[in-house]
Amino acid sequence: MDSHVLVLWNRLRLAATLVVTGIGLFGMGCGASSSSGPDERAAAPPGSFTDVSEAAGLGVFHHQTGAFGQKWYPETMGGGGGFIDYNGDGALDLLLVGGGVWPKSDTTLDRALWLYRNDGDGTFTLVSEEAGLADLDAYAFGVTVADYNNDGHSDFLLTTLGRNRLFRNDGDGSFTEVGREAGLTASEWSSAAVFFDADRDGHLDLYVGNYIEWSPETDLRCSLGGDEKAYCTPEEYDGVAGRFYHNDGDGTFTEWTERAGFGDGPGKTLGATILDYNRDGWMDLVVANDLARNQLFENDADGSFTERGIRSGVGYSGNGTARAGMGVDVGVVDSTGEPTVFVGNFSREMIGVFRHRRDGLFVDRAARSRVGRPSRLSLTFGLFLFDAELDGDLDLFVANGHVQPDIETYSRVVDYRQPAQLFLNNGSGRFQPVQPTKGPLATPLAARGAAYGDIDGDGDLDVLVTENDGDAHLWRNDVRRDGRGPNYLRVALRGTASNRAAIGARIRVTWDDRHEERLVRTGTSYLSSSERVATIGLGTATEADRVVVAWPSGDTTRTTDVAANQTLRLVEGQGRTKAADSLRAQRPAQPGAGSPE
Amino acid sequence: MLVRSQNALDQGGLQAALTLVDSATARAPRLPDAHFQRGRVLAELRRFEKSNTAYRRVLELDPDYQGARYNLGNNAYRQQKYQTAVRLYRKGLRRHAAARTLVAQGRAYVAQEKTDSARTAYERALDLDSTHALAHARLGQLLADRGSTAAALRHSRQALELKPDNAKFRYAVGRQLLQVGRPDEALPHLKTAVEERPWHQGSHYNLGQALLRLDRSDDAQRFLTTADSLEQVQSRIEQLRSQAQNAPSEVKRWRTLAQALQEAGRLQEAQEAYSVALYLRPKNPVLRNELAKIASDRGRFEASISQYRTLLRQHPSYVRGWFNLGVVHARSGNPERARKAWKRVLKHDPSHRQARKYLASLDVN
Numbered sequence: 003m004d005s006h007v008l009v010l011w012n013r014l015r016l017a018a019t020l021v022v023t024g025i026g027l028f029g030m031g032c033g034a035s036s037s038s039g040p041d042e043r044a045a046a047p048p049g050s051f052t053d054v055s056e057a058a059g060l061g062v063f064h065h066q067t068g069a070f071g072q073k074w075y076p077e078t079m080g081g082g083g084g085f086i087d088y089n090g091d092g093a094l095d096l097l098l099v100g101g102g103v104w105p106k107s108d109t110t111l112d113r114a115l116w117l118y119r120n121d122g123d124g125t126f127t128l129v130s131e132e133a134g135l136a137d138l139d140a141y142a143f144g145v146t147v148a149d150y151n152n153d154g155h156s157d158f159l160l161t162t163l164g165r166n167r168l169f170r171n172d173g174d175g176s177f178t179e180v181g182r183e184a185g186l187t188a189s190e191w192s193s194a195a196v197f198f199d200a201d202r203d204g205h206l207d208l209y210v211g212n213y214i215e216w217s218p219e220t221d222l223r224c225s226l227g228g229d230e231k232a233y234c235t236p237e238e239y240d241g242v243a244g245r246f247y248h249n250d251g252d253g254t255f256t257e258w259t260e261r262a263g264f265g266d267g268p269g270k271t272l273g274a275t276i277l278d279y280n281r282d283g284w285m286d287l288v289v290a291n292d293l294a295r296n297q298l299f300e301n302d303a304d305g306s307f308t309e310r311g312i313r314s315g316v317g318y319s320g321n322g323t324a325r326a327g328m329g330v331d332v333g334v335v336d337s338t339g340e341p342t343v344f345v346g347n348f349s350r351e352m353i354g355v356f357r358h359r360r361d362g363l364f365v366d367r368a369a370r371s372r373v374g375r376p377s378r379l380s381l382t383f384g385l386f387l388f389d390a391e392l393d394g395d396l397d398l399f400v401a402n403g404h405v406q407p408d409i410e411t412y413s414r415v416v417d418y419r420q421p422a423q424l425f426l427n428n429g430s431g432r433f434q435p436v437q438p439t440k441g442p443l444a445t446p447l448a449a450r451g452a453a454y455g456d457i458d459g460d461g462d463l464d465v466l467v468t469e470n471d472g473d474a475h476l477w478r479n480d481v482r483r484d485g486r487g488p489n490y491l492r493v494a495l496r497g498t499a500s501n502r503a504a505i506g507a508r509i510r511v512t513w514d515d516r517h518e519e520r521l522v523r524t525g526t527s528y529l530s531s532s533e534r535v536a537t538i539g540l541g542t543a544t545e546a547d548r549v550v551v552a553w554p555s556g557d558t559t560r561t562t563d564v565a566a567n568q569t570l571r572l573v574e575g576q577g578r579t580k581a582a583d584s585l586r587a588q589r590p591a592q593p594g595a596g597s598p599e
Numbered sequence: 600m601l602v603r604s605q606n607a608l609d610q611g612g613l614q615a616a617l618t619l620v621d622s623a624t625a626r627a628p629r630l631p632d633a634h635f636q637r638g639r640v641l642a643e644l645r646r647f648e649k650s651n652t653a654y655r656r657v658l659e660l661d662p663d664y665q666g667a668r669y670n671l672g673n674n675a676y677r678q679q680k681y682q683t684a685v686r687l688y689r690k691g692l693r694r695h696a697a698a699r700t701l702v703a704q705g706r707a708y709v710a711q712e713k714t715d716s717a718r719t720a721y722e723r724a725l726d727l728d729s730t731h732a733l734a735h736a737r738l739g740q741l742l743a744d745r746g747s748t749a750a751a752l753r754h755s756r757q758a759l760e761l762k763p764d765n766a767k768f769r770y771a772v773g774r775q776l777l778q779v780g781r782p783d784e785a786l787p788h789l790k791t792a793v794e795e796r797p798w799h800q801g802s803h804y805n806l807g808q809a810l811l812r813l814d815r816s817d818d819a820q821r822f823l824t825t826a827d828s829l830e831q832v833q834s835r836i837e838q839l840r841s842q843a844q845n846a847p848s849e850v851k852r853w854r855t856l857a858q859a860l861q862e863a864g865r866l867q868e869a870q871e872a873y874s875v876a877l878y879l880r881p882k883n884p885v886l887r888n889e890l891a892k893i894a895s896d897r898g899r900f901e902a903s904i905s906q907y908r909t910l911l912r913q914h915p916s917y918v919r920g921w922f923n924l925g926v927v928h929a930r931s932g933n934p935e936r937a938r939k940a941w942k943r944v945l946k947h948d949p950s951h952r953q954a955r956k957y958l959a960s961l962d963v964n
Contacts, residue, residue: 225845237834312804312827313811313820313823318804318826318830320774320778321774321800321801322804322829323800323801323830323833324830363808363812366778369743369744369746370748371746374746375714375744378712414681415681415710415712
């Protein structure tokens with residue numbers, strides 16, 4: 003990279019940060035270096051989002067808790083949402099969880115699932131009915147999107163207060179609920195779910211995290227000190243351990259919870275995702291639990307697991323205490339090349355930041371990462387890592403909101419509605435919170451779910467945030483506008499010997515003297531599903547020198563001299579298939595005509 | 600009377616402490632010290648509004664009374680009224696620039712996440728008194744939370760040098776050494792921390808982590824397993840504490856909390872919880888018996904005997920009280936008094952086997 007350009011870009015970052023904090027210097031000097039490079043006059047400040055929820059047509063959506071004065075525990079949990087290209091047109095559609103109502107109440111549920119088709123012009127159309135998702139009766143929480151049957155169409159699992167629902171994408175723009183016949187018959191309070199290929203047989207297995215034993219009949223009366231009933235917290239209830247299902251490759255699953263080593267656990271799970279911290283090619287699993295120790299399941303290289311949460315250092319805070327683990331994500335955020343696990347926690351608890359040390363042990367870096375202190379008053383549910391500024395490194399986004407609507411009565415420093423937070427990574431695993439005075443990141447919310455995806459095909463990552471008993475918020479990332487801004491590379495994979503969605507594939511992109519790594523994964527955050535195409539910001543670089551993909555099967559694909567600002571599509575065993583200027587250019591004429599996921 | 604009230608307070612006799620101080624204020628209503636002591640006792644009972652009234656009375660009588668505003672600030676802090684606490688500490692500082700007030704002010708700033716102000720307060724405290732161990736300790740923790748590990752460790756070490764017997768300070772040094780990747784240096788501190796507070800899960804956990812980093816896996820596993828068990832106990836205690844504080848008039852909650860603390864070996868805290876319960880049910884023999892037992896377990900035999908005497912005055916036929924009184928006398932090296940107590944047991948319950956056995960052992964010896 004031209005070192006002069008790098009200096010300019012760094013200066014841009016500084017200026018942009020100052021704009022966000024209200025000391026306007028942005029736009030002074032620093033012209034663009036080339037037509038394909040970033041245009042600094044047009045680029046928005048890093049962390050600059052525009053709320054496009056209304057314009058997109060999401061205004062009618064409202065998450066329902068069903069609350070009718072009983073203050074039943076599930077009413078605090080909210081619902082998630084996510085991105086799914088359900089019709090294979092290359093544009094990300096939106097899937098929102100509508101919540102639930104109680105049989106005893108007079109309230110009716112508008113919809114348990116809200117599917118919005120991306121019309122490609124900034125608007126979305128509600129298509130729940132035509133997609134066969136309108137008649138679901140459930141108290142629902144989270145969605146996890148994956149092509150579990152390797153047919154090229156994105157399916158999803160919906161976690162609920164009872165039996166979870168598996169929606170198979172029929173490839174014609176509609177879904178069929180097949181959970182029961184697929185073998186997912188357990189009825190319990192489930193939360194996080196992760197599809198991943200535990201035994202590397204090419205089929206996606208499923209881990210379902212469960213929360214607590216609760217029913218209206220066993221509901222306890224909790225209070226915050228007054229006579230009024232308050233929402234309970236998990237220590238009052240017994241946890242329910244998660245379940246693991248092996249994918250039999252014929253559209254069905256067999257429960258292997260005990261056999262695979264998931265039998266004993268504290269439950270109270272609210273977040274889970276995969277990682278491969280020992281780099282043996284076998285996917286490990288990290289599970290975030292609410293007031294119970296977090297778990298780290300190390301894959302024994304045969305699809306069974308050994309739990310190493312306490313020993314590894316991920317289980318507890320640095321003081322040896324369990325915290326209220328919620329959203330979780332994992333990524334390489336510094337030059338060590340080792341993964342760091344981030345876990346959202348309660349107010350008065352720092353976000354957990356655990357970096358692997360290369361020997362199975364993790365170091366708590368909450369303080370040194372600079373994430374700890376600024377997160378102490380926030381109650382973090384949604385949490386994910388993404389490259390918000392397209393500068394190459396992973397930044398941290400967290401969605402916050404308290405569980406007690408009247409918390410201000412009892413606490414003078416913690417609010418019910420809290421702004422989301424964006425922590426920008428300086429490249430060495432140290433983060434700086436963006437602190438705007440207006441805009442989406444300054445708006446207090448009772449946030450729960452959070453996910454990212456490029457809804458407009460401009461190369462930067464937009465954000466979806468869901469609220470408990472509230473709206474869904476779609477925030478357009480403005481770091482690239484009208485084709486200008488920092489450069490990027492998106493990498494979309496299709497497995498052949500590996501699972502088709504390439505979940506578990508490791509992508510390594512090298513440009514100039516630096517490299518970045520992404521793991522294709524599901525789970526992450528809280529009850530939500532982000533897109534699986536990997537987005538790597540290249541800053542001012544106009545091409546990547548090398549892209550290497552390590553597939554779950556063990557195969558490797560290498561390609562060199564990849565131009566910036568495109569989606570690189572790689573098929574396992576075939577190398578590069580097609581380069582496109584944007585996702586939109588790839589869109590087939592008819593919905594349902596499959597394209598690589 | 601005030602001295603006796605203070606002694607009673609030290610022994611967990613909150614009811615007695617309050618009775619004595621009430622008597623003192625009745626006799627000398629314009630004596631600030633009496634109202635000050637009343638404020639302290641009421642604060643221990645979590646009767647913060649009444650405590651505040653007492654402290655305000657102190658200030659009416661003597662606007663310069665040292666400690667009144669500080670204690671008002673502490674009450675506000677304990678009620679999570681952090682801004683009020685800061686304001687009260689500030690008022691106190693205008694009259695008396697004291698390091699301890701600045702340290703308390705720093706703590707209230709931390710609770711509001713105003714860490715720059717907190718740091719300034721701690722540093723001002725150290726400007727006033729560079730040997731203030733708690734100021735060093737709190738500043739060390741603040742810096743550690745902000746990721747300034749080297750400076751944090753420097754202050755934490757200074758705190759420990761000033762108060763080498765402080766288990767919390769030792770744990771902080773051990774933990775911070777581990778965090779900066781010096782497990783070998785952390786090890787002795789954490790070992791001592793475990794010995795000093797065997798109920799403290801953080802000490803066990805960090806010792807386990809230090810041992811792992813020194814390739815002593817088997818030893819590490821032992822401490823990590825204990826930490827896991829202790830964490831569950833700790834979690835339960837915090838839940839009970841929260842329930843008790845949320846309903847401070849419910850004696851059952853304080854008793855349950857006290858029992859959990861007692862079982863965990865946290866005797867000082869158990870004594871405090873039993874004291875509150877006993878204040879709510881001053882004639883309850885079971886509560887006073889437990890309080891007396893804790894005093895004995897802590898080696899405070901005189902306080903224990905005093906509690907048993909009060910108990911047996913209230914309930915002269917309470918067999919368990921007589922039996923335990925005998926045990927405490929025996930432990931404190933007074934076999935003849937033990938004999939008398941155990942004989943009283945047999946008077947009320949001639950079939951009491953343990954009393955017979957102990958009496959027999961006295962005769963043998």
